[in-house]
Amino acid sequence: MNECTMGAIALETAPVAEPSxxxxxxxxxxxxxxxxxxxxxxxxxLLLDDRQIHGVSVWDKPLKFEVSLALHLLxxxxxxxxxxxxxxxxxxxxxxxxxSAFAAFGETAYIVLQAARARDSHFNSTTAVExxxxxxxxxxATALVVCAFIIGLGISRGAKAGIGxxxxxxxxxxxxxxxxxxxxxxxxxxxxxxxxxxxxxxxxHSDAHGLPLVGWSTTGGDLRVGHFFATHMMQVLPLVGWxxxxxxPQRARQLVRAAAAMxxxxxxxxxxxAVRGQxxxxx
Amino acid sequence: MNWETLFGLAGNLALAGWLALIxxxxxxxxxxxxxxxxxxxxxALYSSLVFVYFFRVSGGFGSLAAVKTLFASDPVLxxxxxxxxxxxxFVGVWLAARLDAQRLSxxxxxxxxxxxxxxxxxxxxxGFAPGALATSQxx
Numbered sequence: 403m404n405e406c407t408m409g410a411i412a413l414e415t416a417p418v419a420e421p422s423x424x425x426x427x428x429x430x431x432x433x434x435x436x437x438x439x440x441x442x443x444x445x446x447x448l449l450l451d452d453r454q455i456h457g458v459s460v461w462d463k464p465l466k467f468e469v470s471l472a473l474h475l476l477x478x479x480x481x482x483x484x485x486x487x488x489x490x491x492x493x494x495x496x497x498x499x500x501x502s503a504f505a506a507f508g509e510t511a512y513i514v515l516q517a518a519r520a521r522d523s524h525f526n527s528t529t530a531v532e533x534x535x536x537x538x539x540x541x542x543a544t545a546l547v548v549c550a551f552i553i554g555l556g557i558s559r560g561a562k563a564g565i566g567x568x569x570x571x572x573x574x575x576x577x578x579x580x581x582x583x584x585x586x587x588x589x590x591x592x593x594x595x596x597x598x599x600x601x602x603x604x605x606x607h608s609d610a611h612g613l614p615l616v617g618w619s620t621t622g623g624d625l626r627v628g629h630f631f632a633t634h635m636m637q638v639l640p641l642v643g644w645x646x647x648x649x650x651p652q653r654a655r656q657l658v659r660a661a662a663a664m665x666x667x668x669x670x671x672x673x674x675x676a677v678r679g680q681x682x683x684x685x
Numbered sequence: 686m687n688w689e690t691l692f693g694l695a696g697n698l699a700l701a702g703w704l705a706l707i708x709x710x711x712x713x714x715x716x717x718x719x720x721x722x723x724x725x726x727x728x729a730l731y732s733s734l735v736f737v738y739f740f741r742v743s744g745g746f747g748s749l750a751a752v753k754t755l756f757a758s759d760p761v762l763x764x765x766x767x768x769x770x771x772x773x774x775f776v777g778v779w780l781a782a783r784l785d786a787q788r789l790s791x792x793x794x795x796x797x798x799x800x801x802x803x804x805x806x807x808x809x810x811x812g813f814a815p816g817a818l819a820t821s822q823x824x
Contacts, residue, residue, distance in 0.1 A: 443732035451737040461736070519740040 422491035426499045430479030433503035437472035440510055444468060444517075453520045457610025458617060460517040466617075467513050470633075471506040474546070477637055478502060478553060481573045489560035498549040498556075505542040505549075512539060524592075525599035540592060544585070550636060551581035568654030572643020575662050576636045583632025583669050591625040596677060601625045604679030613683060620681050627682050628673030635665045688759045692766065695730060698723060699770040703802045706777055707795050711785060720778045727771035734764035773805045780812040789815045 448461035455463075478499065482490060489495055512535055516523040527533035554577025561570040590596070597603045605622015618624040642661040646654035672682060702723040709715055738761050744754030756762045777798050784794045793815075801808025 442729050443736050446729065446733035447736040450733060514736070518736050 422487055426482035426485075426490055426495060427479045429496075429499045429503050430475045430482065433506055434472045434475035434479065436507060437468045437475065437510060440514060441465060441468040441472070444514065447517075455517075455520065455522060455609075457608040458612070460520050462609070462617065463523070464510070464514045464517045467510055471510060473637065474550075474633075475503065475506060477640070478550070481553065481557065481577070481640060484557050484561055484565055484569055484573045486560040486562045489556045492556070494552065495556050498552045501545050502549040502553075505545045509539055509542050509546075525594065543588065543592075547581045547584050547588075550577045550584075554578035554581065566643070566647030566651060566654060568643035568646035568651070568658055569640060570643070571655055571658040572640040572646075572661075575658060576639030576643075579639070579662055579666065580633055580636035583635060583666070584629060587625065587628040587632045587669065587673055590673075590677075591629060596625075597623075597679075603676055605681065618682055620684060622681060623676035623679040624681065625673070625676045627676055628669050631665060631672055632669045635662070635669075638665055688763050691730075692763055695727060695763075695767050695770055698726065699774055699802075702774050703777065703798070706774075706781055707798050711781065716778060716782065719774065724771050724775045724778070727767055727774070731764050731767045731771060734760050734767065738764065769805065773801060776805065776809055777801045780809065784812060784815060787815050 444461050444464050448459050448465060451459060451461055453460045482499070485495065513523045516526070516532075521528075521532070524536060524539065526536055554574045557570065557577070558574035561574070591601055594600065598607075600607060601624055602619055603623030603625065605619050605624075609617050609619075611620055612618050612624075613620060616626075616630065618627055639658060639662055643654060643658045646657040650657065675682065702719050705715060706719055738758060742755060742758040742761055744757070745751040746755075756765060780801060781794065781798060784797070797808055797812045799808070800811055
C-alpha cells in the first residue's frame with residue numbers, strides 16, 4: 403500500500419505552473435473518472451439485465467447520467483485552465499468544484515441504486531424515503547447548475563492572461579447560459595405541471611420507440627430535448643470559441659455570440675415544441 | 686447466463702493471478718496488472734452482478750438467516766464468491782509488497798500467500814507475523 407501511496411504523492415507534487423487551477427482540474431477529472439467507473443458495470447448490466455422501466459432497460463438512464471456527468475466534469479476541469487490564478491485559487495471556485503463533484507456523485511449513486519431496484523429515481527414519491535431522495539436529487543441538480551454558473555461568472559471576471567477571447571467568452575457564456583437554460587428547461591420538467599410527472603407532454607408515456615441514443619419521444623412532446631441543448635451549450639460554446647481562436651481570431655467574439663444566439667434559439671424552439679406536445683422528429 | 690461457466694472463468698482468472706504473484710519476478714508492471722487489471726476485472730464482474738441481481742432477492746445483512754436467504758440465489762452467491770476472489774487477491778498483492786519490503790524470502794512468502802489464496806484472513810494473519818518482530822517500522 404505504501405508503495406502505491408508514495409506513487410500518488412510523487413505524482414501530485416510534480417512541479418506544475420498553476421497550482422490552483424491544477425487542483426480544480428484534478429477535483430473535476432477525478433470525479434469524472436468515478437462517473438466512468440460507474441459506467442463499466444452499468445454497461446455490463448445493460449446487456450445482462452432484462453428488467454425495464456417505461457419500456458427501456460433500467461440501466462438506460464444510469465448510463466446516460468454517468469456519461470453526461472463525466473462530460474460535465476471533464477468540461478469543468480478543462481475550463482479551469484482558462485481561469486487566472488487569483489480566480490482559480492479562490493475559495494468560492496474551490497467550493498463550486500467540490501460541490502459539483504459531490505453532487506454528481508450523489509445523483510449517480512442514487513440513480514444506480516434505484517435502477518438496481520428497478521424503481522424510478524426522478525418523479526418517484528411512492529415512499530417517504532423516495533420522496534425525500536427525489537427532493538435531494540432536485541437539490542443536487544440545482545447545485546450542479548448554480549456551480550456551473552458561478553464558474554462561468556468567475557471566468558468572465560478573471561480569465562487567465564494571454565488566452566484567446568473566443569475560449570474566454572465561450573467558456574464564460576457557455577457555462578452561464580447553459581446553467582440558466584438548464585434551470586428553466588429542467589425546472590419546468592421537474593414540476594410536472596404540463597402533463598403530469600415525467601418528461602412527456604402528450605403522446606405515449608413510454609420510453610420505448612424513442613429516438614436512437616437519446617430516447618426522446620417520437621409520439622409527443624419531450625421536455626428533455628430543450629434540457630439537452632441548453633445543458634450542452636456548456637460544451638458547444640467553449641468548443642466554438644476554441645476553434646475560432648485557432649482559425650479566425652479576429653472574429654472569435656462574434657462567432658461565439660452567433661453560436662450562443664443560435665443555441666438559445668434551438669433551446670427555445672425545442673422547448674416550445676415540447677410544450678405543445680410535438681416530438682422533435684415525428685416518426 | 687450459465688453461472689457455473691462464469692464461476693469457472695472468474696476462478697481461473699484469480700488462480701492465474703495468484704500463480705503469477707507467487708512464482709513470477711515482481712516487476713512493477715506485473716504488480717500493476719494484478720492490482721488494477723485482475724482485481725479490477727473481478728470487481729467489475731462483482732459490481733455488474735450486484736447491479737442486476739442483488740435487489741431481486743430477499744434477505745440482507747441483518748442476521749445469519751437473512752444472509753442465508755440472500756445466498757440462496759445463484760447469481761448473488763456467485764457475486765459473493767467473486768467478492769472473495771477480488772479482495773483476497775488484492776490483500777495478497779499488498780502482503781507481497783510488504784513482505785518484499787521486509788526482505789522475507791520468496792520461499793517463505795509462498796506458503797503465506799498460498800494460505801491467503803485459500804483461507805484469506807488466515808494468510809493475512811500469518812503475513813503480519815514477519816513484521817511483528819522487526820525493529821524498523823514496517824510499511
